[in-house]
Amino acid sequence: MTSTYSAEDAPLIIQRSEGWAALQLGDLWHYRELLFFLTWRDVKVRYKQSILGLSWVVIQPVVVMIIFSLIFGQFAHLPSNGIPYPIFTFAALLPWLLFSGSLSRAGSSLVQNSSLITKVYFPRLLVPLAAVLAGLVDFAVSLSVLLVLMIGYRITPGWQLLALPAATLLATLAALGFGVWLSALNVQFRDVQFVLPWFVQVLFFLSPIAYSTQLIPGGRAQLLYALNPMVGVIEMFRWSLFGGAPPNQFLVAAIVVTVVVLVTGLFYFRRMERTFADVV
């Protein structure tokens, strides 16, 4: 069942639409309660019937951090900008897991919710959006681990900490941008299911998580490298915690790429949306 929250006097006209459609993001606001419930469902259902429940959110990055610290920090002696290696890599793992988790869930969200899409009308954008928002809950939990580490290593962030929410927002928007593209493509082409994990893994290696951006040579290689928006996000995240020189170029590249991917993704999504129920 769907209600269209149209005003009494404005009749709803159903007819074929052609070409690119307006984004109508205002519609999302009308359906904000449904967005809340979908997000809440995603969070709630994820850890049902698992013994450790939400603690997985903490265990995963902590274990990765320990392994990286041993292999890359202790054995390979990778530079970590003068910051203790464990916290150096953990500060990158947090936004990375936010991004990759949100992206993976968003990418398959439409197909997984096909029973909704074929039975109920609502702005379809709510589905990948809820998947991304649900990732923020995990992020908030693992942020507490970071806090403990900061205290343990006696690192006091400066005024730059104010940039942390912005970095988080950028990671979320980047995940949403790619997620919107991939979820819409996935409805039509199930190839996306194979591409998605691979894509996430490729981006992982192309992000400065285990290593520092100092290892990347300047010039054209660096420009190419900066096209991965997570480079800018992670650098900004680290900067907000540890200070140092602001990652200006990386950040600009990340914002440009994110905006381009997100805007084109939203338009593509809106264009494909009308056939979702027929194709999915």
Added chain:
Amino acid sequence: MTYAIHVEGLGKRYRLGHRTEPYRTLRDEIAGRFKRRRPKEAKDDILWALRDLSFDVKEGEVLGVIGANGAGKSTLLKVLSRLTEPTEGRAILRGRVGSLLEVGTGFHPELTGRENIYLNGAMLGMRKAQIDRKFDEIVAFAETERFLDTPVKRYSSGMYVRLAFAVAAHLEPEILVVDEVLAVGDADFQRKCLGRMGSVAREGRTVLFVSHNMGAVKSLCTRAIVLRGGKLVADGTTDQAVAAYLGSGTASGAEGEIPDDVSRLGNGDALLRRVELRGPDGQPTDQLFLGQPFTVMAWFQARKGIDEVMVEIGISTIEGERVATVFNTDRLGEPYCLQEGLNQISCSFEVDLLPRDYVLDISVHRVSGATLDWVERALRFSALNVAADSGDHYRPAQVRGFVRPRTNWGGPR
């Protein structure tokens, strides 16, 4: 005149490939780009699920939509619910629309009854405040108070359906579009649901009610339209429309060639061409004496060799209530292998049908699930109130039930 729903020239075209293939891969799409250059594709692969449909529904009117499977009812609902866009024409809806194509949409098995009420309610377009207000009423209607905090995966199927319907029943749209969701639950609950639908109708809301169940249509609707092959074939009072629908069996009896333009569903790899009902003498008939065995013969035209095939024969009353369903694979029967060309299938029944008019619904599927063809009301026949030798009568004047089981009695004589 104030209308709540105005439909004009509505049409919906499907490319058959889209409908039958579960999904397309990138490779198919790339291959398709090249294929499309060839002008051939055109006719075969296109299906108009709705064509040139026009009608109005007045405010407060309860309109029934009837038709066989594949007649376009579901497509009409999907278009009016904004799930899919029409290919041509348009529909104008005045007022808040609520459409109910399924009960329990969005129910999550891991969530509790309470949580699912909120989730489902929001999905159906209710505000949280509205759900809060109606919560107790919903729970009382569903009769599941004790299990509110149990995950619904632990519910019995009856409880699940009751809860799902209860949420839907407490929506308050101005226009309600309902599919055959009433065909769920036990008889008591069905009656309760019908009652609830009736009171919704009496409250002056506009209702579009799609159903196979002529009884429900007759009791709820003031007017009805009949769809066949995506087109409107009758529009009038409920009695007129039901009569038009019942009279529109694709074949009247005994033996029936199935015309090409009959309403059918399926990918068309095999098509039902002809059906016969044969009595014990092997001759085609459209009347069965009480207690007489009979055989259904069906001919399918296959486009190519197809293995792992199930044939399904349904016997329904002429009002559309299913009496029995049989498959050739019942009791571990082997699936059939259709050869390219015409295939004959026979199925003999030993069942005493009680006196009334019946229709045969015949469909053919792959064991894996794909439907090749599905024709409802393919053949019509009557069961008589008397045995062939007139020695056996079914006594009660008004028939209750559908079959007379073979029984052995004990008692004083």
